[in-house]
Amino acid sequence: MSTDRPHTLTGRLGVGSIVFMVVAAAAPLTVIAGTVPLGLAAGNGAAFPTTFVLCCAVLLLFAVGFCAMSRHVPQAGAFYAYVQRGLGRAPGLGSAFLALVTYTAVQLAVYGYIGAVLDGLVQHYGGPAVPWWAYSVVVLLIVGALGYRHIELSGKVLGVLLLAEVAIVLVFDMVVVGRGGGSDAGLSTAFLQPTQVVSGSLGIAIMFAIASFIGFEATAVFRDEAKDPERTIPRATYLALLLIGAFYTLSSWAVVSAWGDDAAVEAAGADPGTMILTTITNVLGPVGGDVAQVLLVTSLFAAILSFHNVLARYFFALGNSGALPAACGRSHARHTSPHVASLTQSVSALAFVVIFAIAGMDPVAQVFAWMAGTATLGVLALMALTCAAVLVFFRRTRADTRPWHTVVAPALGLVGLLVCLWLTVSNFPTLIGGSPALAAGIGAVLVLAFVLGAVWSRRTPEPETVTPAPAVDAA
Helix, strand or coil: CCCEEECCCCCCECHHHHHHHHHHHHCHHHHHHHHHHHHHHHCCHHHHHHHHHHHHHHHHHHHHHHHHHHCCCCCCCCHHHHHHHHHCHHHHHHHHHHHHHHHHHHHHHHHHHHHHHHHHHHHHCCCCCCCHHHHHHHHHHHHHHHHHCCHHHHHHHHHHHHHHHHHHHHHHHHHHHHHCCCCCCCCCCHHHCHHHHCCCCHHHHHHHHHHCCCCHHHHHHHHHHECCHHHHHHHHHHHHHHHHHHHHHHHHHHHHHHHCHHHHHHHHHHCCCCHHHHHHHHHHHHHHHHHHHHHHHHHHHHHHHHHHHHHHHHHHHHHHHCCCCHHHHEEECCCCCCHHHHHHHHHHHHHHHHHHHHCCCCHHHHHHHHHHHHHHHHHHHHHHHHHHHHHHHHHHHCCECCHHHHHHHHHHHHHHHHHHHHHHHHCHHHHCCCCHHHHHHHHHHHHHHHHHHHHHHHHCCCCCCCCCCCCECCC
């Protein structure tokens, strides 16, 4: 008896479960530990927390059009489905292939990072030195097993891990605020001073900050498994974005306040890799530092699991559209999961980890830096394309006539995203370690992925036409 069935995923995911999925993908503790020190040292210094507010505002503008169009895009393909509905089949499939490369890159980045962190953690407690890729493969097998099963199991695992990593940082935040900061200067006010915000390199600061939000936009991928998706997806998108932005802003400000403005920038520049663990240890004691080190591992694991689920659903959507083999569009009879797509994603990730291991690549300086940079550039391009698709779709169909939702906010979001994309391209060699040749190569891979998808659209069957939802009158 076959265990496969085509085309269907089911679930009862509510707003909370989907928020857990996408916030876990953003890896809050990992951002505080990895991105914040870099933003302080290479960006706009002690005013870096304000950069999160600026980027959150741009992404909220993006979310307005994204959510308005969600009720008119019944497919669960996220960027791919939006761009196809708005700009046509060729740009849509180009976006799908670009998304596959982008999310594969960010997942590989975290596989490299978690391998290095696990090796350091084991050696910290007296264990043997083990190659980073061995830990990465073990994590990959666990993630593959969870991804094969029903989505609600992943949701429960992510919920527990996310609460734990957020809790340790919030405890740290409360202690710092309760003490009035960690220096004689008291709590930092640099984030409120415009001259401080634009000091240093604001462009690099924005580049690091915008990369920290990667994952929030994946809410639409879980549309088929959400209950009442027309309400659940928009609510989950806004809530995830606001929670991520508030958490990053508050916690980075607490980090600066724990040191003092000048001392925080100096500490970040001296040793960005261990700054946050050192800061938490100074504030919460050695036990707090040890707990934070363990939770950094679980934060990375949660991010990998989240992106695995996102990628599996992209493979699933493309299998159903005919762009990939039809087997990828089948769901498991008992788990109602995209199990073939999940296995496909696990095998492809394993192949890349093996290639990185054979090439002797450093898990942080090369695997993480190169792949994270690739993902940042790819996601910004995808969001800009989606904003353009929203504008074109509503102008063509008049399915929604609210000016703010269909014109003003998406247009402002598009401008903001294009600025962020330009800043990222301008500073891209810095983001990936300083090599212009490597930066050009990565850019070429992303462009090639989009072009390949657009060309491939001519060789695949046309998808079924979906009737748009009823028009929404201006409010």
